[in-house]
Amino acid sequence: MIEIKTLIFPSLVTVLTLILYFVLTANVGRARFKYKVPVPQISGNPDFERVFRVQQNTLEQLILLLPSLWLFSLFVSPIWGTGIGLIWVIGRILYAWGYYQAAEKRALGFGINSLSILVLLLGAIVGVIRAYLTFI
Amino acid sequence: MIEIKTLIFPSLVTVLTLILYFVLTANVGRARFKYKVPVPQISGNPDFERVFRVQQNTLEQLILLLPSLWLFSLFVSPIWGTGIGLIWVIGRILYAWGYYQAAEKRALGFGINSLSILVLLLGAIVGVIRAYLTFI
C-alpha cells in the first residue's frame, strides 16, 4: 500500500528537475531575443542552437529520468533514488552551463547524466522484476 | 495513504491534455501533406514550421505541466490543481489556433500557459516542502 510519505523524497527531486528545466526553457526565449532568431525558426545561429539544444536534450532526458526515478524509488529505495536524482541535477547544471560556452564543454555533465539515468533504470528493472517474482 | 478517489480529478485534466496533444500531433501529419514537406524534413516551409512548433512546444510544456499538476494535486489540492490545469488547456487552445494563423497571435495563450504552469510548480514546491517538514 502506497503512503504519501514514501512519495516525498522523489517529489523533492522531481520539483528540482522541473525548476531547472523551467530555467533552461526560459533561457531559450532570452537567446531568441539576444541572437535575433525569430519564431518559428530553430536554426541559423550556432550560439542560439546550443542554448536550444540544452533545453531539447533536457526534455529528451526527463522522459527517461522521471519514470526511472519513480520506479526506482517505489521498487528499490526512495532515499537512494533521491540521491542519484540529485547527482543527475548537478550533472545537468554542469552540462548546461558548459554547453552554453562551447559544445566540447558539455561532456563531463553529460557523462554524469547518462550514468545516473543508467543506474536508476537498471535498478528499476531489477526492482520491478523482483517485485513481480515476489507478488505473483 | 493514497486512494483512487483522490486521483480522479487530476486524471480528468490529464486525459484532456492528452486528447489536445493528440489532435495537435495529427495536425502536423496533415500539414506535412498539405504543404508538401516530406519526412524526415522538419523545416523549409514557414506554414508547416508553425504547425510543427505548436506540437513541439506542447510536448516541451507537457513534461512540465503533468508532473506539476500531479504533485500540486497530491500535496496541495486536487480541486485547485484541476482548475488551474483546465486554465492551461484553454490557454493552449488559444495558443495553438493563434499560432496557426500567425506567430504574433500565440502570445495570449502562451502567457496563460506560462502563468498556470508557474502557479502549479510553485504550489507543488511549497506543498512538497510542507509535507517534508510535517512527516519527517
Add this chain to the structure above:
Amino acid sequence: MIEIKTLIFPSLVTVLTLILYFVLTANVGRARFKYKVPVPQISGNPDFERVFRVQQNTLEQLILLLPSLWLFSLFVSPIWGTGIGLIWVIGRILYAWGYYQAAEKRALGFGINSLSILVLLLGAIVGVIRAYLTFI
C-alpha cells in the same frame, strides 16, 4: 486504495519502453559519429535525420503513451493495459528499424503505435469518467 501489486504490470511495460528509448537515443549519438554531423547541428544529412527523427518521434509518443498506459491500468485493467503496451513496444521496434532503412518502411510500425495509443487513451477516458460517476 492503491497497492504496490497493481503497479507491477504497467511498471514492467514502462521499463521496456524506457530501455527501447535509451537504445534509440544512443543510436543518435552513434549516427552523429558515423555520418559526421557535429553538435549542435540536427540536419544536413538525410541518413542522420532519419535516425534522429526515430528518437524524436519516440519522445513525442512516450509523453502520450506513458500517461495513457497508467490511467488505463488504474481505471480499466492493468493486465489489458500491459498487453496493449507490449503491442506498442513491438510496433515501435518495427517502426525504428524500418525507418532506419527508408522513410517509407516506417508505416506499419507507426500504424500499430497510433492504434495502440488510441485504444489506451480512449479506454482511459472511459475509465476515468466511469470512476468519476461512481465516486462523486
